[in-house]
Amino acid sequence: MSNVSRSFKVGIIGGGIGRQHIEGYRALGGRYEVAAICDLNLDLARGLAAEFAIPRATDKLAELLAADIDVVDVCTPPGSHRRLIEAALDAGRHVVCEKPLVGSLADADAVIARAARGPQLVMPIFQYRFASGYQKLLRLIERGVAGPLHVATVETHWRRGADYYAVPWRGKWESELGGALLGHAIHAHDMLCGAAGPIAEVFAFAATRVNPIETEDCAAASLRLRSGALASLSVSLGAAEDMSRLRFCFRDLTAESAQAPYNPGTEPWRFVPMTPEIGTRIDAALADFTPEPERFAGQFLRLHRTLADGAALPVTLADARASLELVTALYHAAATSQVVSLPIGPGHPRYASWRPVGAGKGV
Numbered sequence: 241m242s243n244v245s246r247s248f249k250v251g252i253i254g255g256g257i258g259r260q261h262i263e264g265y266r267a268l269g270g271r272y273e274v275a276a277i278c279d280l281n282l283d284l285a286r287g288l289a290a291e292f293a294i295p296r297a298t299d300k301l302a303e304l305l306a307a308d309i310d311v312v313d314v315c316t317p318p319g320s321h322r323r324l325i326e327a328a329l330d331a332g333r334h335v336v337c338e339k340p341l342v343g344s345l346a347d348a349d350a351v352i353a354r355a356a357r358g359p360q361l362v363m364p365i366f367q368y369r370f371a372s373g374y375q376k377l378l379r380l381i382e383r384g385v386a387g388p389l390h391v392a393t394v395e396t397h398w399r400r401g402a403d404y405y406a407v408p409w410r411g412k413w414e415s416e417l418g419g420a421l422l423g424h425a426i427h428a429h430d431m432l433c434g435a436a437g438p439i440a441e442v443f444a445f446a447a448t449r450v451n452p453i454e455t456e457d458c459a460a461a462s463l464r465l466r467s468g469a470l471a472s473l474s475v476s477l478g479a480a481e482d483m484s485r486l487r488f489c490f491r492d493l494t495a496e497s498a499q500a501p502y503n504p505g506t507e508p509w510r511f512v513p514m515t516p517e518i519g520t521r522i523d524a525a526l527a528d529f530t531p532e533p534e535r536f537a538g539q540f541l542r543l544h545r546t547l548a549d550g551a552a553l554p555v556t557l558a559d560a561r562a563s564l565e566l567v568t569a570l571y572h573a574a575a576t577s578q579v580v581s582l583p584i585g586p587g588h589p590r591y592a593s594w595r596p597v598g599a600g601k602g603v
């Protein structure tokens with residue numbers, strides 16, 4: 241655990257998923273104080289302030305930025321992220337920002353360039369990483385127990401219906417910026433990249449088969465990783481029940497995640513060894529593994545170590561860019577029926593926007 245004697249004041253913008261962020265900060269003892277909440281819906285902000293004893297509620301960004309806070313936590317719909325991140329940095333605050341970080345690789349690179357001027361930090365949210373089963377997998381990889389990866393599969397099979405899409409910004413290219421590949425599967429795909437490393441090539445099909453929306457709600461994709469390993473992604477918002485699952489076939493063990501839809505990194509994970517000797521090495525590597533808080537509390541605890549003790553950020557802008565680079569490649573592959581090579585830089589036709597031609601600011 242980190243040095244509890246330093247407490248950081250947080251101002252949250254957006255009271256939807258922002259509620260779970262508040263609960264995450266509050267689960268960490270005195271490490272954080274949620275000092276202000278801002279939502280365009282002032283009644284919502286006031287309600288959260290009353291429920292969680294937050295001293296200041298406002299519907300105005302300027303009032304939130306003028307408050308005595310160290311960190312601005314952006315929990316608004318994706319189209320507003322870049323503007324709010326830059327406003328918070330200009331006001332001298334550290335920034336936490338929900339996924340997806342921004343709406344294009346060009347915007348991601350602009351945020352990266354702005355953040356590089358410092359001294360404030362920007363931490364994108366990828367809370368699925370901070371769960372014990374997945375952390376055990378990372379340890380087995382780091383310690384050389386798993387061996388090289390052969391193949392991986394990632395399934396994001398969730399159920400979303402009309403009630404979910406009744407929220408006006410969802411399901412539209414202009415305001416949600418993408419569909420299931422961007423908004424829902426991004427966490428599991430981030431976990432794949434965290435364990436398997438950078439991607440070399442992508443092919444994908446995407447379709448809208450479940451709900452009457454603009455954006456895709458089903459997808460199938462094939463990836464070749466730079467290591468030579470192969471991965472398959474399956475995404476649907478039309479499953480009968482919510483389930484997320486990752487499976488990794490390494491040379492020396494096969495790892496399979498839990499199926500908790502919004503926390504597949506949590507226990508129990510299965511680590512099946514190729515031989516009894518490898519089983520002994522797995523047991524030895526995990527013998528002193530100490531579970532830590534998961535999801536938002538887990539990510540905020542690690543951020544506290546960064547702010548208080550100078551530890552490395554638990555999720556970086558480069559991680560968020562990598563996730564958006566995969567999104568860009570998936571959309572381009574699906575639209576053109578071509579295999580897409582990574583990395584993707586300014587010369588790529590979808591660098592400025594992954595959205596289809598004619599949708600919002602699409603290319």
Ligand SMILES: NC(=O)c1ccc[n+]([C@@H]2O[C@H](COP(=O)([O-])OP(=O)(O)OC[C@H]3O[C@@H](n4cnc5c(N)ncnc54)[C@H](O)[C@@H]3O)[C@@H](O)[C@H]2O)c1
Binds near residue numbers: 338339
């Ligand atoms: N990490 C996760 O697991 C996770 C889960 C859900 C949503 N999200 C992300 O969180 C973000 C918000 O999603 P949500 O589901 O909470 O949306 P939501 O629509 O439920 O809530 C967003 C809130 O932000 C407010 N808002 C919008 N623009 C604002 C602005 N400029 N200033 C102040 N308040 C503003 C709205 O009034 C609303 O109350 C999205 O980027 C989404 O992708 C992440």
